[in-house]
Amino acid sequence: MPKIAVNLEDINQLTGKDLTIREFEKISPNIKCEWIGAHDGEIELEVTHDRPDLLSSEGIARALRQYFGLQKGLQKLEFKKSGLHCTVDKSVLQVRPHSRMFVVYGVKLTDATVQQLMQLQEKIHASYTLNRKNASIGVYDLDTLKFPLTYKSVKDIRFIPLGENREMSAKEILEKTEKGRAYAKLIEPAKYPIIVDSKGTVLSMPPIINSEDTRVTPSTSNLFVDVSGEDQLAVEKTVTLMAVALSERGEVRTVSMDYPDRSIESPMLKKQEISTSAGFVNARLGLRLSENDIKELLEKAGFGVSLDRGRITAEVPCYRFDIMHEIDLTEEVAMAYGYDKLEPVFPEIFTIGKADEIETLSNKTREIMIGMGFQEVLTYILEGSNLFDAFNIKAVKLDNPVSDEHDCIRSSLVPGLIELLSNNKHYPLPHKIFEVGDIVTQGDSPLMERRVAAVISDTEAGFTLIKSVAEAVMKNLNSGYSITEYAGSPFITGRAAAIESNKKRIGVFGEVHPSVLNHLDIEHPVVTMELNLEAIKK
Amino acid sequence: MISDTLHEHEKKVLIALKTGELSQEELSKKTGLQGDSIAHACLWLESKGLVKTTEERKELFKLGSEGKSYLKEGLPERQVLSEFKKGRKTIGELEKALGKEKTKIGVSWLARQKLAKIKSGKIELTADGLKMLKGETKHERVLNMFKEHDSIQHIQGIEELLKRGKLIKKVDTVKRRVALTEKGKALVGKGIKIEDTVNLLTSRMIKSGDWKKVKLRPYDVTAPVPATKLGKRQPYLALLEEARQYLIAMGFIELRTPLIETEFWNFDTLYQPQFHPARTRRDTYYIKKPNKGEIPEAYTKIIKETHENGWKTGSTGWKYHWDPEKAKNLILRTHTTVSSVRAMNGNKKTPAKYFTISRNFRRDVIDATHLPEFFQCEGIIIQENMNFRELLGVLKEFAKKFAGTEKISFRPSYFPYTEPSVELVAEHPKLGPIELGGAGMFRPEVRLPAGVESEVMAWGLGFDRLCMIKLGIKDIRDLFSKDLNWLEKTPVVID
Known part of the structure; x- marks a missing residue:
């Protein structure tokens, strides 16, 4: 879930309220914000993923106005034409085809507004655009530009990138600037998308970086905003979010996007209607609300509502992309009603419970192991391939591990157990531990398997000892078995055996090879057994 | 009587001291006991308050x-x-x-x-x-x-x-001189009898009947003894087992589903769009080899439509192009909600209840509050016309059972697969609010493609924080403790 920071003074200015930190904290869960903390008027919140409209103080303030009843029903959002144009050249249609722009007049840029503007861009990029692939945002000082603009693709370009002090080629920008390196993979070489004005000033090379020439400064009062990307829906949603947020700060006007075959006024706010009924809402929530109650509650949540012969039709605010079904309206009603006012009812539903067979067998196995004096331990399923290499055991690897210590899925319980012993050198011998847990077999079709493994380390732990343990397990699991010779890791050849059932190997036991013990810096003999419990399951 | 519990050596020392203070060497000569035995006897007698020892430090030359x-x-x-x-x-x-x-x-x-x-x-x-x-x-x-x-x-x-x-x-030497205390004098004054007492009852005595001829010395039952080592359940797993037993008793059927899943089962069937940030290499573990799995054909068609246009669910859908190739990617499951979807697909009757307590994986860097794998307690109830307030009723019951509190609050929340969604927060008397988990009613876009017409309530509870509190653990990594000493010291009964 995205985390954001907002300023209390800014929020109060946008809501016209005089909230204290405490009051805000108490209300926050009701507007789908999780309170993280506050200091010096800076408030940190976590916003749920369905509400990108809450990623800046403008959206938070709107939600608060709705909560306090200061703003009811659908907010009128109509943007006038600016009369400004941008030509979308056909060269860019194969590269980064979708683009939307708008302008904002009369913005008063304070530290708080600049911070919110940057945060909104950053959070939308991170959470909703597949990291700028589907959509990316650029903000510029409108007064540095000469219209009309052109959005096109070029073989090469030179300009001073934002934050640099010299002109650089496109290739240099991708190789030498931080943003260039981060996003270079999103564009193809010699097909660089750029926005230029009629004087030839480069605005930006989306989605990489803006130019220094069009930088927003504290004296900027008119903004130009562009959103471009590979996914039309993402571009349209993003431009809507930006325009709606900035409409709280200044006057938003549309820009005409002139495609080769058509012109679009941008942003175009989409109208969406979803209808439901009092019957549906009441059945889902366990309430007895009238149509008018529901209308009131939906209006409180910022919806436009009309009632017509049993149907409740809600016009969805343009910045809400999470309303897809009447069940979503139902949740809006519940939230506006207040979760704290919903009385819990325990449903008496008679069903017969049942344990999973392998879990039952696992518990019986635990009983046997504990009866023999073994201590149960819990180790990770994600292990290090270094450890498994030391045991010469293959395991399924992760493609994107976070660290070497957890980069494969264990295919045996034994390495983790023996490694645990190396952490207990000063604990008096004997060490007797076991684990019952899942492994994943290595191979073309990896399978989950429930196993039990036991390990004993003692000054004289030998084959006889572990064979006796293995036989006690098999006999008490009431499973027929035979013991055969076994040669394989991590055992000493000639001192290991396989447990077979119906001519299939279902377990192994024996003395662990001293080279493994040396590797793990274990100073006493170790014997181990491992058994596949799935094979025992009747 | 105290003199009955005295060891023979103790008695001999007491008698020897009757005439007055003696050094340990003198005691040894007088009783005929070895130096070690004298030292032990004196120590025991001193702990019983019968003698007192004074130490004399001397500088000697040899x-x-x-x-x-x-x-x-x-x-x-x-x-x-x-x-x-x-x-x-x-x-x-x-x-x-x-x-x-x-x-x-x-x-x-x-x-x-x-x-x-x-x-x-x-x-x-x-x-x-x-x-x-x-x-x-x-x-x-x-x-x-x-x-x-x-x-x-x-x-x-x-x-x-x-x-x-x-x-x-x-040479510096210490000379110990031993004397009777008032209590010791009183005891000796009453007379101490040295009988033929026996410490250990042996098999031979039992068989031969010799036990009848000897007096078995009563023990000092308060004397310390060596600790018994025992094997027991891992404390965290033991707590999870209690929760498991409770859910079975409540009529839930236990589920067990694979650790490695396709994105299809883990995300798509749960109406989590393919562009959702959780479905990236940043948040989810992908399998290196093999990296693709099978997905069921008929169900795939329905899921594709559900994502793109809502299928027959009454939803608008996510309105994007759904890619079956992405759905085939193999991952480590990120939540056990996938177990619930699999259960719905196989379910034949209503009402029905399912649960599982098992491990999930997320790409977190390990620290005191994050583990890359964690246990989740997941469950669903399938029942016609069930409503949100009934879900709250079930959650309230869970909070009472698992967190031992009726002080709870419900907060609006979001999961791509439930609507309405809710977060359950318990008020801990000392530690403040504790998030117990998330819940909600499965969206029509989830249950209808899975073949369930009835309402389905779903919840996922995390017990990590509660177990840490119960076990007195500050660092989440200690739930997977590698410390045998800690495992041994943690009692079987935890409250």
């Missing part, structure tokens, strides 16, 4: 290695004097008789003690020196004390001898 031979042969200066007596007065003559080294030491000590002078290679005794031909030097007087004593206490002139190398050495 002969060193040279001192022992000089005691026999005489000090080098004495040997020189003896030779002088025999008429050997030149250094040369002396060296012939005594050797160079001894002559040198002897002569120099005679000179230092002003008993002799050397004049042109000849020894001349002083007046004192002449007296010493028959008398005893100061050094000799001290040394001769050792003829009758192994060790002596400090006496005048001993420092000078200490300076003479390995002649004598200083």
Whole structure:
């Protein structure tokens, strides 16, 4: 879930309220914000993923106005034409085809507004655009530009990138600037998308970086905003979010996007209607609300509502992309009603419970192991391939591990157990531990398997000892078995055996090879057994 | 009676002390017991308040290695004097008789003690020196004390001898003197009988009937004993097992589904769009090889439509192009909600309840509050016309059972697969609000493609925080403790 920071003074200015930190904290869960903390008027919140409209103080303030009843029903959002144009050249249609722009007049840029503007861009990029692939945002000082603009693709370009002090080629920008390196993979070489004005000033090379020439400064009062990307829906949603947020700060006007075959006024706010009924809402929530109650509650949540012969039709605010079904309206009603006012009812539903067979067998196995004096331990399923290499055991690897210590899925319980012993050198011998847990077999079709493994380390732990343990397990699991010779890791050849059932190997036991013990810096003999419990399951 | 519980050695010591204070050596002589036995008996008696021991620290002197031979042969200066007596007065003559080294030491000590002078290679005794031909030097007087004593206490002139190398050495000793306390005196006053008591009942005594002839000594039951080692369940798993038993008792059927899933089952069937940030390499573990899995054909068609246009669910859908190839990617499951979807697909009857408590994986960096794998308690109830308030009722019951509290709150929340969604927060009396988990009613876009017409409530509870509180753990990594000592010390009953 995205985390954001907002300023209390800014929020109060946008809501016209005089909230204290405490009051805000108490209300926050009701507007789908999780309170993280506050200091010096800076408030940190976590916003749920369905509400990108809450990623800046403008959206938070709107939600608060709705909560306090200061703003009811659908907010009128109509943007006038600016009369400004941008030509979308056909060269860019194969590269980064979708683009939307708008302008904002009369913005008063304070530290708080600049911070919110940057945060909104950053959070939308991170959470909703597949990291700028589907959509990316650029903000510029409108007064540095000469219209009309052109959005096109070029073989090469030179300009001073934002934050640099010299002109650089496109290739240099991708190789030498931080943003260039981060996003270079999103564009193809010699097909660089750029926005230029009629004087030839480069605005930006989306989605990489803006130019220094069009930088927003504290004296900027008119903004130009562009959103471009590979996914039309993402571009349209993003431009809507930006325009709606900035409409709280200044006057938003549309820009005409002139495609080769058509012109679009941008942003175009989409109208969406979803209808439901009092019957549906009441059945889902366990309430007895009238149509008018529901209308009131939906209006409180910022919806436009009309009632017509049993149907409740809600016009969805343009910045809400999470309303897809009447069940979503139902949740809006519940939230506006207040979760704290919903009385819990325990449903008496008679069903017969049942344990999973392998879990039952696992518990019986635990009983046997504990009866023999073994201590149960819990180790990770994600292990290090270094450890498994030391045991010469293959395991399924992760493609994107976070660290070497957890980069494969264990295919045996034994390495983790023996490694645990190396952490207990000063604990008096004997060490007797076991684990019952899942492994994943290595191979073309990896399978989950429930196993039990036991390990004993003692000054004289030998084959006889572990064979006796293995036989006690098999006999008490009431499973027929035979013991055969076994040669394989991590055992000493000639001192290991396989447990077979119906001519299939279902377990192994024996003395662990001293080279493994040396590797793990274990100073006493170790014997181990491992058994596949799935094979025992009747 | 206290005297019955006394060990035979203790009794002997008490009796020996009847006449007054003794050192441990004296006790040993008097009772005929070994030094160790005396020391132990005294220690036990002292812990019972029957005797008191006083320690006397003493500085003693003993002969060193040279001192022992000089005691026999005489000090080098004495040997020189003896030779002088025999008429050997030149250094040369002396060296012939005594050797160079001894002559040198002897002569120099005679000179230092002003008993002799050397004049042109000849020894001349002083007046004192002449007296010493028959008398005893100061050094000799001290040394001769050792003829009758192994060790002596400090006496005048001993420092000078200490300076003479390995002649004598200083030893610090502790002497323990033991005496009866008032309680001890009272006990001894009543009389202590030494009987033929036996400590250990042996098999032989039982078989032969000899036990009838002996008295089995009663033990001091409060005396400490060595700790018994036992095997037991891992404490965290034991707590999870309690939750599991409770859910089975509530009528839930236990589920077990694969750890490695396709994105299809883990995300798509749960209406989590393919562009959702959780479905990236940043948040989810992908499998290296094999990296693709099978997805069921008919269900895939329905899921594709559901995502793109809502299918027959009454939803608008996510309105994007759904890619079956992405759906085939193999991952480590990120939540056990996938177990619930699999259960819905196989479910034939209503009402029905399912649950599982098992492991999930997320790409977190390990620290005191994050683990890459964690247990989740997941469950669903399938029932016609079930409503949101009933879900709240179930959650309230869980909070009572698992967190032991009725002080809870419900907060709006979001999951792509539930609507309405809710977060369950319990108020801990000391630690404040604790998130117990998330829940909601499965969206029509989830349950209808899975073939379930009835309402489905779903919840996922995380017990990590609660278990940490119960086990007194601050660092989440300790739930997977590698410390055998901790595992041994943690009691089986945890409240």
